[in-house]
Amino acid sequence: MTDTRRRVKVYTLNEDRQWDDRGTGHVSSGYVERLKGMSLLVRAESDGSLLLESKINPNTAYQKQQDTLIVWSEAENYDLALSFQEKAGCDEIWEKICQVQGKDPSVDITQDLVDESEEERFDDMSSPGLELPSCELSRLEEIAELVASSLPSPLRREKLALALENEGYIKKLLELFHVCEDLENIEGLHHLYEIIKGIFLLNRTALFEVMFSEECIMDVIGCLEYDPALSQPRKHREFLTKTAKFKEVIPISDPELKQKIHQTYRVQYIQDMVLPTPSVFEENMLSTLHSFIFFNKVEIVGMLQEDEKFLTDLFAQLTDEATDEEKRQELVNFLKEFCAFSQTLQPQNRDAFFKTLSNMGILPALEVILGMDDTQVRSAATDIFSYLVEYNPSMVREFVMQEAQQNDDVSKKLTEQKITSKDILLINLIIEHMICDTDPELGGAVQLMGLLRTLVDPENMLATANKTEKTEFLGFFYKHCMHVLTAPLLANTTEDKPSKDDFQTAQLLALVLELLTFCVEHHTYHIKNYIINKDILRRVLVLMASKHAFLALCALRFKRKIIGLKDEFYNRYIMKSFLFEPVVKAFLNNGSRYNLMNSAIIEMFEFIRVEDIKSLTAHVIENYWKALEDVDYVQTFKGLKLRFEQQRERQDNPKLDSMRSILRNHRYRRDARTLEDEEEMWFNTDEDDMEDGEAVVSPSEKTKNDDDIMDPISKFMERKKLKESEEKEVLLKTNLSGRQSPSFKLSLSSGTKTTLSSQSPATNLPGSPGSPGSPGSPGSPGSIPKNTSQTAAITTKGGLVGLVDYPDDDEDDDEDEDKEDTLPLSKKAKFES
DSSP, rough: OOGGGGGGEEEEEETSSEEEEEEEEEEEEEETTTTTTEEEEEEEEEOEEEEEEEEEOOTTOOEETTTTTEEEEEETTEEEEESSSSHHHHHHHHHEEEEETTTOTTSSSOOOOTOOOOOHHHHHHHHSSSOOOOOGGGGHHHHHHHHHHTOOOOOHHHHHHHHHHTHHHHHHHHHHHHHHHHTTTTHHHHHHHHHHHHHHHHHHHHHHHTTTSSHHHHHHHTTTTOTTSSSOOOOHIIIIIIIIIOOOOSSSOHHHHHHHHHHHHHHHHHIIIISSOOOOTGGEEEEEHHHHHHHHHHHHHHHHHHHHHHHHHHHHHOOOTOOOOOHHHHHHHHHHHHHHTTSSSSHHHHHHHHHHHHHHHHHHHHHHHHHOOOOHHHHHHHHHHHHHHHHHOOHHHHHHHHHHTHHHOOOOOOOOTTGGGGGGOOOHHHEEEEEEEOOOOOOHHHHHHHHHHHHTGGGOOOOOOOBBBHHHHHHHHHHHHHHHHHHHHTTTTTTSSOOOHHHHHHHHHHHHHHHHHHHHHHHHHHHHHHHHTTTTTHHHGGGGSSSOOHHHHHHHHHHHHHTTTTHHHHHHHHHHHHTHHHHHHHHHHHHHSHHHHHHHHHHHHHHHHHOOOHHHHHHHHHHHHHHHHTTOOSHHHHHHHHHHHHHHHHOOHHHHHHHHHHHHHHHHHOOOHHHHHHHHHHHHHHHHHHHTSOOOOOOGGGGOOHHHHHHHHHHHHHHHHHHHHHHHHHHHHHHHHOOOOOOOSOOOOSSSOTTTTOOOOOSSSSSSTTTTTTTSSSSOOOGGGOOHHHHHHSSSSOOOOOOOOOOTTTTHHHHHHHGGGGGOHHHHHHHHO
């Protein structure tokens, strides 16, 4: 088993000057051939992978902090830290580092000689140490100059730090500060500001521990009030002592913990408010200050987490009805800050932290808090809830499902307290707060919608051998919660237009639609059953009439997501309820405006055409063609019409569809044996399909030469080539012509084409059974005169004109009619059946 003394955490300092955890492993030191030197190696304890491989550079400054930390910089803006589980392991590695660099292990920082010349190095090494001027009022300027001159040289910084540390110099400087303040010696105070700021830039942990001690920290802050660049001194001490109050919401019995909390707050204040913003060159010189704060927070969370009495009292008072509102607000704010501190923990420690909170009953406590009327308390509780959901959504889901199972036991208490049953469910409280957000910009509602989206996202749901979280939770959600989420939508869409159409209501409905759209994409049959049973899509499409374009587009996006699934259950529901009507109305009402609404609607119809969704294609053409036929600035609707015509042709002549399949196969199999098999199948099919009284083909007919057999095939191939060439022409014209102004009617007029003028809207469509242009209508091919109009060519052709019914084929059709008499009897019977 690996020695726990060498167990470490690897940290790197990110761009925001925060420490990122890179993993846990075991550290060792050894010679690495590739790096040509002794190196520090950390291998992950989980899989043995290499977390860190860092050469111990003789010129790199390593720092030992708080007995279990080693910190150093590998390159500019790249700081590393090793956090040891045990002090003994830290000491062992520190000795190795000092051995490589030739340093005494008793020091807390090694030297860096990179920036020094040989002469400077010789002079510094020849002197035993840096001699500081005596700490007197008259020599403050000299001391300030010495500190400033030592900062550029790493070795001189080291010697200055050692001198300050060994002689207790900082406390002497702070005594002079009191003298200068009493004498109102502004010049001396300005020098002290420069000295203390320079000491911060020495980046030395031992000095920070002196400066941040209880007896010194306020005087250090006082020195930093007298910035020479300011005409008047700041009043930081007044703020910390009079304005900022430490509220001990739960008594803290541990004096060390209390002192650590005070210290961390004040050091954080120094970093954020007192010290001037560091320059590019000074930023790395404050890395130890960042580390000091970071590890202080880790220590505070750990000490609070271990104090079971403290946490028990905290949650007991949170849920106690006797707790007054002010006290409860303080408790919630403390818990919020406690959770925020936990973000500094290592992953496994964060796991233990949230498990501790869960065991203490944080979710039931949040449920009580969210049910209160105090807006500030609810806001803080929402932030705490967001920490829990982002960390472990499964824990929250498990709680709300257990809560639903215990609903019977709780219902008695609810009756006594006169609380409705839905209020007991935490997730319904979250939904209600989202719906009832009073912020005009709905900032809280947006945050809550994001949390709900995380909770209902199947991607982060667990699947085990015994149960599937997705099935269980979604079943619970659609049974107990979905009606709460859709309530504002259903209440606002009872008529043909939204009953309330103000901006805030529109924003809220847009959020609800965004979540419903997410459900359509990820929840399959749960949301499908809900939409169809509750007729949700029809209610959503009422919002297409909203005066707010973003809400109308949200409704359209919801329908587009449904159509994109290409689910026939959805398609039948859409067709049965005629749910394209609101979309077509919005398209017509939009007029000639070239905007997002216009493009989004056209894209939806284009999707139906490209994906060849047959049921929706037929529905749109049969019911809305007259409204859309004049839209010619895009080819979408004409393309839909063409799809529809081809579809009807195949439905009315299934034999021709099978003929096309045979001919398609024939293109790739030209050997004589296969051709004979296909001919045999063709003729046998003819014989089976013939009725009494029809001519029977004799066996001798099968011996006809290849030219007779291939005659209808060649005709089909010619027509197919003609179709492909004309399709290319249409596409070319579309691409070259650009976008034209929409020229469609806003209402259906009587000025339709000749074949549509004398029929009712239900029967005048080209694909209707009784229309003159339908393939199945009675009449011979020659009974209708030739029409030169392209559209009329599609709609007025009688009988069957070929395997593909396509515009501009009329001339070829006349020739084909003359040739039909020359076909073999079986073929002719086949075509005329």
